[in-house]
Structure formats: C-alpha cells, structure tokens
Amino acid sequence: MTDQLTLAEENYLKAIFHLEKLSTKGVSTNDIAKALKTKASSVTDMIKKLSEKNYVNYKKYQGTKLTKKGTKIAVNIVRKHRLWEVFLVENLNFSWDEVHEVAEQLEHIKSEKLIDELDTFLNHPSHDPHGDPIPDKEGNFNKIDKISLAKANINKTYSCVGVKDTYTAFLHYLDHHNIALGTTIKVIYKEPFDNSIKINLDGNDLFVSNNVAKNLFLKELK
C-alpha cells in the first residue's frame, strides 16, 4: 500500500509541488530540471516512472501535475522539512538561513512516530522559521492565518489584513494604489525571475515587486 519512495522520487514530488503553486498549467520539464539541478532528459525519465505509479498525471509535451496521491506525499515531505527547521532553530541554535540544507536531508527520514513526536515536542508549530505554514498530519494547511502576498497562490483571492513594517513610503504606495484594509486582491501571475507579482484590484491589474509583496499581509477568501 504505502510503497516506499526513493529519495530521488521524493525530491521530484516536492519540486513539482512547489512549482505547481507558480502557475495553473502543468509544470514544465525544464522548470523541474532547473529546480533539481538535473537535465531535462532525466526529468522525462523520472516523470514517466512517477506517472506509471500514479503520483503524477503526465502527457508528452503537456507538462506534469501531481495526482491526489502525489500531493499527499509531497505535503508530508514539506511538513517534515518545516518541522525539522523549527527544531533546528529553536533547539539547536541554527539561524534561519542555515537550516535549509540540513532540513533537506532530515525530511527524508521515514518514521511516522518520529514526526508525530517531534510535532508534539515543538508544541504543534503553525509556521516554520521562514514564515511558511506547516501542514497538519492530514495535510491541511491552516488557511485562517494571514500570509504575505509573496507567499500567496496564483488565481486565489485574498483580503488585505495588514502590513509587516509600516514604512511611511510604503503606506503612501498603498494609498496611491487604493489598497486598504479589506481590499480584495486576486493573484494573477508570479514572475519567477524577480518574484514580482501581478495582482488584480477591483478589475485593475497591478504589478508589485517582491519587496512590496513581502510586506503586505493577506487572508484567503473562500
């Protein structure tokens, strides 16, 4: 039932999971290759394998999407990664920029008890040291919490609930573009190159830089 995935397979699923959030189309072979620092031909091989095992849906030249089964695995890896990051920062004196490399290894340790107990030990944290949400055991992200626009998902609609730092110039910027508390914001497109984001405000499109996006807090609307 719960067939054991190899390390490589797990890394592919995780990469696809993260790439899926940047677009609604299937994830491209090239993007996966870039994310995993491998070659497109290697990606094609692996995607075929994952497709046969029903972790992804794949048709030649059409890109890849995770299936429900694949998403479940990926979310669980993300959960493990982020819980370990919390442990490293809170208990082992790692700084937030030191944790990633080690968490990349720890996320592949296989033991349900280990991760459940770690979660309890850490007091069920909702976010990792970078502010990313930690899914619960069932794979649900806590959608109630505010997230920064930089972490918002394509095609989802949000309500503005606050700012991080209250720079005067930043507040002027918001005023000028008619962004206030309660303003509805839809995420249209995220530019991978510079992490700028195209959003829609009452029918008007606006491009915001990553700097702005990181400083604006949203809450998802359903």
Add this chain to the structure above:
Amino acid sequence: MTDQLTLAEENYLKAIFHLEKLSTKGVSTNDIAKALKTKASSVTDMIKKLSEKNYVNYKKYQGTKLTKKGTKIAVNIVRKHRLWEVFLVENLNFSWDEVHEVAEQLEHIKSEKLIDELDTFLNHPSHDPHGDPIPDKEGNFNKIDKISLAKANINKTYSCVGVKDTYTAFLHYLDHHNIALGTTIKVIYKEPFDNSIKINLDGNDLFVSNNVAKNLFLKELK
C-alpha cells in the same frame, strides 16, 4: 579531503567496525554479508572499493580490517547513532526497542554543526539508552568499568549501565521488572547450581537467571 561517502559505504564501515570487536583477526566476507543482509559477492565488490579508497586493508581471502581513516569514519557514525538514540528516548518518548531503526537513518545525516549542537542539547551524554558508550568528537570512548551482573559480587551495590545484546524480549523483561539505566541493584545471593542470582531492587527481591545476568551490565557504586 573529506570525500563524501555513500550510504552503502558508511554502512559497510560501521558493520566492519562492530565485527572487529569480536575478534582480532580480519573480519570475514561472510560475516559482513550476514550483518548487512547482503551476499558475499556484493561484499567482495564493496571491500575492493573501500580498499582502493584506503578505508580498509584487504588482501584476497585474508579478511578485512579498518584503516585509521576508516575507523575514524565508523566511530563518527556510531557517535551520531547513539546521540540520536538518546534524543529519541529522552525527548521524543521512544522506548529502548523502538529507537534503532530510526537511528539507523538519522546516523547518516551530514552536518557537523547538527551533531555538535545535538550533543550540547543533550548535555554531552556518555552512554546511549542501551548503555553503550558515546565517543566524543575526537572519537575517544570514555572507558567505564562495567561488568555483567553474572560477575557481580555478593552484598555489593551497583548501578545499571547497559545491556549486552538488545533482544526485544529482554528489553521488555527489564521494563516489566522496572529495571532501567541507573537503577540501583544489590546482589543478595548467587545460586551455585544454575548460576541464578537473587538481587534487590528498591526493596523488592528478584531472582534472575544466569542468561539474564550475563546480559545486564553494571557499574559498582562506591
């Protein structure tokens, strides 16, 4: 300099390290195969590779011994394994007999800072939950004068410091009789006929067989 070993290579070095302690001769190919649940032919292949990289000394049909370089790696893996075991038992509610499988995975995580900080977090433990000594960062084992209960003296008082073989049933036996690391044991009587021993635990007497006595390690309290 510090070339990265593969998981398989690390496991071979660790297995050879443990087997070396059972004899002064070179470790046999078959014994390694048995320890790693693989075939003798696979062992020969790997040993040749490790020999070329100077982790072991090997001559055809003569068995294998770790070099200084190989021993250093092996001891470090043992250190990591045992530190993780302490963490699992003391902080994540694992029992003695649950830790091994997970520690087998955790011991291969590569990060010097991780293991140093873990050591500090755990307060530099000298023994793992099975009573086995934890080498320090330089690879030195802190020698303690442990003896088996079978060798203990009448009317002397000891502290439980470990077990010889970690049979699950044996660990359960200890649990059941409230014998754990640090438990104080006084030797009351030794039966010459079958070498069974009567001991006292917190005021309660208990008869243990020679089989049990040989498998339990103690340190004399003075």
Add this chain to the structure above:
DNA sequence: TAACAAATTTAGACAAATCTAAATAATTAT
C-alpha cells in the same frame, strides 16, 4: 505559412550497488 528557435523526448551509454551462477581457494574431515 514556412522557417527558425526552444522545449521535450528518445536512444544509447554509464556508474553504483546489487544479484546469480560458476570458478577458485582455504579449511576440515576421512
């Protein structure tokens, strides 16, 4: 729309680690 460029896939090769089966060396028992 034809031609070019970019993305993707295919074909064939390779390294790591393993296996089976056969060959060889060492050990032991007669």
Add this chain to the structure above:
DNA sequence: ATAATTATTTAGATTTGTCTAAATTTGTTA
C-alpha cells in the same frame, strides 16, 4: 594426503538514476 565442504572471488547481468547527443514536437516570427 586426498576428498569433501565451506568460504571467497570472478564473471556477467540487472536496477536506478543519471548523462550526452540526436530526433521530434511545439511555439514563434518573418
């Protein structure tokens, strides 16, 4: 000491995940 048994090694094959180079498809541009 010779035969039988056991241990070890060799040879050749397999799997996983990767690569390069060539072929194919898709997208773009003139």
